[in-house]
Amino acid sequence: MLLIRCPVCEMDRPELEFRYGGEAHIARPLDPSKVSDEEWADFLYFRTNPKGLHVERWRHTAGCGRFFNAVRHTVTDRFVTTYKSGEPRPDLEALARKLESAR
Amino acid sequence: MNAPFRTEAGGRVDRARPLSFTFDGKSYPGFEGDTLASALLANGVHLVGRSFKYHRPRGLLSAGAEEPNALVGVGRGGRYTPNLRATQVELFDGLVAESQNRWPSLGFDVGEVNDLAPAGLLSAGFYYKTFMAPAGAWKSVFEPIIRKTAGLGVAPQEPDPDHYTHRHAFCDVLVVGAGAAGLAAALAAAGAGARVILADEQAELGGGLLSERGATIDGVEASAWAERTVAALRANPNVTLLTRAQCFGYYAQNFLGIVERLTDHASSPHPDLPRERMWKVRAKQVVLATGAIERPFCFPDNDRPGVMLASAARTYVNRYGVRPGSRALVFTADESGYAAALDLASAGLAVVCIAELRAQADGPGARAARAAGLAVHPSTVVTGVSGRLRVTGATLGAIGPDGRVTPGQTVACDLVLMAGGWTPAVHLFSQSRGKLRFDEERQVYLPGVSAQDERSAGACNGTFGIAASLAEGFAAGADAATKAGFAATAPATPDVKGEIVPAGGFHGAVPHHRDPQKVKAFVDFQNDVTAKDIKLAVREGMRSIEHVKRYTTNGMATDQGKTSNMQGLAIASDALGKPMPQVGLTTFRPPYTPVTFGAFAGHSRGLAFDPIRRTPTHDWAAAQGAVFEDVGMWKRAWFFPRRGEDMHAAVERECRQVRASVGIFDGSTLGKIEVVGPDAAEFMNRLYTNPWSKLEPGRCRYGLMLNEAGFVMDDGVIGRLAADRFHVTTTTGGAPRVLAHMEDYLQTEFTDLKVWLTSTTEQWAVIAVQGPNARKVLEPLVEGIDISAAAMPHMSLREGRICGVPTRLFRVSFTGELGFEVNVPADYGQAVWEAVWAEGQKHDMVAYGTESMHVLRAEKGYIIVGQETDGTVTPNDLGLDWAIGKAKPDFVGKRSLTRPDLVKADRKQLVGLLTEDPAVLLEEGAQVAAVATPVRGTPALGHVTSAYRSPAAGRSIAMALVAGGRARKGQTLYVPMANGAIAVTVTDPIFFDPKGERLDV
Amino acid sequence: MSDATITAARRSPLSAEASSLGGVTLTPGAPLLRLILRGAEAAEAADTAFGADLPRRPNRSATAGERAALWLGPDEWLLLAPESDAASLPASLASALAQAPHALVNVSHRQTAILVSGSGVEPLLNAFVPLELTEAAFPVGMATRTIFEKAEIVLWRTGSAAFHIEVWRSFAPYVWELLEAVRRENAAN
């Protein structure tokens, strides 16, 4: 069971309280009627699915109820960082370098 | 009665507490503190089991968790447990144990013919190569035979009467294993003030120290030091000591699973005590002190009862006061073999000689052995044993300078001890995703780079001997405490004297001079994998150790290869001509030892398996004899049979009565969400297909919700309470999903909106009153609301009181009749229900359940999401285009509705189906075809979504999704059934009061 | 809504009675006025109107007399008050908050309370609750939504050895029965 730092509660909390919400920063087109079928399919279905650092959404369902974003390594499941919804997407390359140097 | 092989004194069994137990029906004596294994040995019983494939007689190889042979069934009835290791079963008075996998008896087992088959016939992988002809014979002939012969014990035949529990726990330092290193680590960490949990699988803490005879620590016996240390730890309130507690799994972020056995060792435990407790521990730091497992030797007939690990013999003598034989031959490649020989000799056993595999026999062990007068033969191997049900002798061989073995003497003995060196128990470390490193010198895998906040200490880290383990344990405990935030220093290592430190070891098959085709030298005892099998797998192209494992089943038995994996790897590496690390290592997976299913399940069983959600008026319905159906976690009243009625009769009566007069229905399970805030209407505009801005407060509207892919997700009636407040209802099963969906969009997409969502599902009891007399029933009860047709039209909402209770009163209908839904605060639900019911009696009110509700709505062609829809259905498919706010620029799912496949003319559309014979009822889920007997492979036109006997229509009715259905109205289609097709006519999906005249009254 | 004139019988979702066993007392909570207040901009006005400062710090509570405000989210509070406040408090809050965007929803009947206290309370709750419950990790006054086996609860520590559980009414018997079962186990230990 993972331990996830909720950036809103400012606490490490058990995975059981959270719900995974898929890849983060997939913005819904502002005017969906203007996008092509390809672009719409991309928004709906196509995901990065990386083997490595993944930027993803979680919701602290059985906690503060807030959605937030996280960077997690999909091989080790280790959370590198979590941050509140609306904050900018972190620089993954910089995070990866930091991880590498910390090893 | 005295057990013949019990020593006169010594050991940690309580000789003042004699016990009696049975094995295979025969009664034996034992002592408190015995294991089943030690007690059997004390009684001279060595033959305890049969192997998996060849049914070879098997005895006790070990004294611990690694035991591959001595699997027994313990207990009776629902408490029967198969496949327990006799070495881990604590004795209690009245224990009943039996051997397994044998017929008719353990001593004479017919299955042993497999052992007599031509050598190599049943070798690794043989079943992949045969049993293929004739086709079909596998299933009917071969597989049933193979299945019967496989398996070990027999599963329990009755449900388990015991219960199991869980506990989440947290600590600064978790120490796994309470041998020298573990005790030292716990002491150091606790001394620094850290909260410590120390868990050990055994009944008594101390690990190997309890089996030690020669060594002293700070001047006292090793076991006494262990006792003293445990007492000190127990006195520390920051320390939790868990005995009989197996740490079985090491999961992400220092989360570990430990299962504690609470009652299996007691003859009459307190009935409220759970059998096992699963500890789910989150530790800041972990110290693994899991010890090492001694390796057997792989030589011909190394599996005969009486062939035993040297360390096990030492444990039986020293800890349990049991002589595991009378005349022992010790076969060693490690100093620890000498320690065993010396201990056995002091316990009065004759040590025939010590066969030292290594060329040099001048280490501390050998010197001590010679000093004690024991014969030591270097460069000597055991090449076989005599005896079938028990060892009677062994043949020795001498290894020449060229590595060849020449036959040597045969010695008479009833015990052959094996000291092949030690394999560190790195299982938990490996589970933690730590990287193992191969130690070239000792040819073992050791913990390398950690992946989590843990460290290993003692034998599991390749550090052998008491002194070194204590020192490493202290350091590890101090390090763990420091990293957990405490100021800690490692205590000074106590003075250890008189120990023989394990050193040496051997890998692979022992060389011998015998015809390899005629002997069996076992690697995996339980699965009967021999050295030959592993070589055969390599010969057949299995180059990865995983392939070797899977092809031979080496290491896949219930001991998960604790004594066989490294041996198998060594033999494979030899056969491949590659060093061990290049052959690879099979993955260590949880659990370390098998864990009871019940322990995982804990309290989630029986009616507590999932919460049972009951509505506020559940008890009333139950008292009326309602039959309930499960919808999600809810219990909903399904129908209310009267004496002698079946469901059909009850539903027909309920439906008729609703349409004739009035019915009462419990709608409390419907999801309810209060949407509040200045932007509430805009939020509704975006989440539902319908327009909401112009809906006036006090009015209701049917709402349709799509997912972003454009498919219908949920629906419900939504009332506007005020400009900034909506009372949203959802389907029963969809409530949590709809709220989560709304929160998702609100929090991450439509963050500009000032609106908030609150679930009110359980705030309100919902009492639906439906039927032409509904108003008459409610009028006398309602206060402050004019419910006349003029004042309160269909699809409106008022707040006021009923029976003195505040209510939100909806005028809505899911029956096509005049109807109201009375929402009252849930605690008042039953009282108001009863008042309505009492008033309703003046009008022959009927209570109806979900089945009648379904019939009544189907007669009107109202859909049910989840029945008419299946996640692939659009509003247009359902004929619900009217519910789409076409002027709205956007709503969730809108864009998807214009995708090419969603605008095709041949999409499946909702229609009505009427059978030619009105008495014939279609089956829900039945397929619809254009012809009576469609050719196989022709796609169906659609399927029947709902079908009922309609009292109002006086015939059967059905709804269906049919390709291009709306254009087929009037056509005859067919519903092919197993006994012939049913002809149907396509109609509108409305079967009663198509103009809705009954609603508007 | 005012409950002052109600004549209909009220029926709690829990029929159990308070009892002690093995050092733990389980008590079904009395009816309370419960309000969910949403909207961070309304907090300041609510402080005054409610009479207790709504906690701004995550997972904390504030009490004033018999009233308590529990932080459930950054813009979400559970306000608890005696049932006798039901007649006046919702209306006075609503008018005090009129100028700030917010949502105030009465959930008095949505959930019920189970009070758990006594020396063995932490290990009892930890049979089902996955949070660390030592006073250092979960001090008096802390309150949060969390998981209770297969149910969701709000867990609020009201004393060194006392917790107040808020649970949706249909889940209350489940939570009660599981607590009862483990209380028996721990008493037998």
Added chain:
Amino acid sequence: MKFSALTILRQALAGNLGWPEQWRSPEPKPAYDAVIVGGGGHGLATAYYMAKEHGMRNIAVVERGWLGGGNTGRNTTIIRSNYLWEESEGLYEHALKLWEGLSQELNYNVMYSARGVMMLAHNVHDVQVFKRHVHANRLQGIDNEWLTPEQAKAFCPILNIEKGIRYPIVGAALQRRGGTARHDAVAWGYARGASALGVDIIQNCEVTGIDRDASGAVSGLRTTKGDIRTRRIGVVAAGHTSVVMAMAGVRMPLESYPLQALVSEPVKPIMPCVVMSNTIHAYMSQSDKGELVIGAGTDAYTSYSQTGGLHIASHTLDAICELFPVVRRMRMLRNWGGIVDVTPDRSPIIGNTPVPGLFVNCGWGTGGFKATPGSGHVFAHTVARGEPHPINAAFTLDRFRTGRLIDEAAAAAVAH
């Protein structure tokens, strides 16, 4: 060497010294007519049928680890074809028919055991959904029958059909031709068959790049064992498909989830069939060795970590103990995870990609093993001919643009 009882006896008498390698392990050649990426059951089956039915002999299978080391060797081996939509029915039934003769086809006993797969209904909604399957299947000639609880218990005697339990069993759909097979043997059998037809099977060979020429078409791939020139690449990399396809610049509608399974200690036969419950998320069968083989749904978040959480095993086993109360004292022997690639509609993608010469077969989610022979067979056709077989024609990547989804999961959705 042909495998038979006779050769076994002959070899046994000769000390089993004469068995040849079951497949060759050559070093890669500089160029192949086609390369299959992924040496699991699907990839090996693809290569086998390409060689056997399409005459392509100069082809290779490259595998990052060891053959069958991914989901082939980690799954719970359930085989059935009683799917809902015609497209799925066609695909899985094609596979099932191949299963029925596979041991003989490969001269390798894959132990396909048609012991029956029973899916339990626990409520009215389940009954509606499963009966819909039964009717749909019957129309397509696929066996699937409806059982009462009593009939279900007769078929699986340890099933608990008491009425008062939390999730009572109200009926079951049974496909008698469904069953299990020995997973490793499937990979080994196809490998042996393909190798005998000239296919190079290269293990421990990880693809590190996909080369494309000026026109954008595939020109070769780079591996840890050197560069390989080829104009056709078939990617059959299961959970790692996204990673491999990204090398060719192709984004996929996939997410990779861990899927856990576990086995008990072996016991004498108590479980004659496969039983699945979607409502309480558990399924169980018993291996020929005696182990109870148990699985559940996927973990909740995407991951390439092949270890799952403890709570997943708890949730699976509490459900199993409810369905089969006599196994509560049985013990878990081994718990492991695989990585499954899941598409938005839970159906596979088998076909061409926007990159000429690049073909993909992925997205099998939790249902891949049962399709192995059929998947390999139609994908072999797709790669060899450059266009899909009629059976996989609907399983395009393009369906996510047009909305023509094949949504088996949605069809079972619970609401009302």
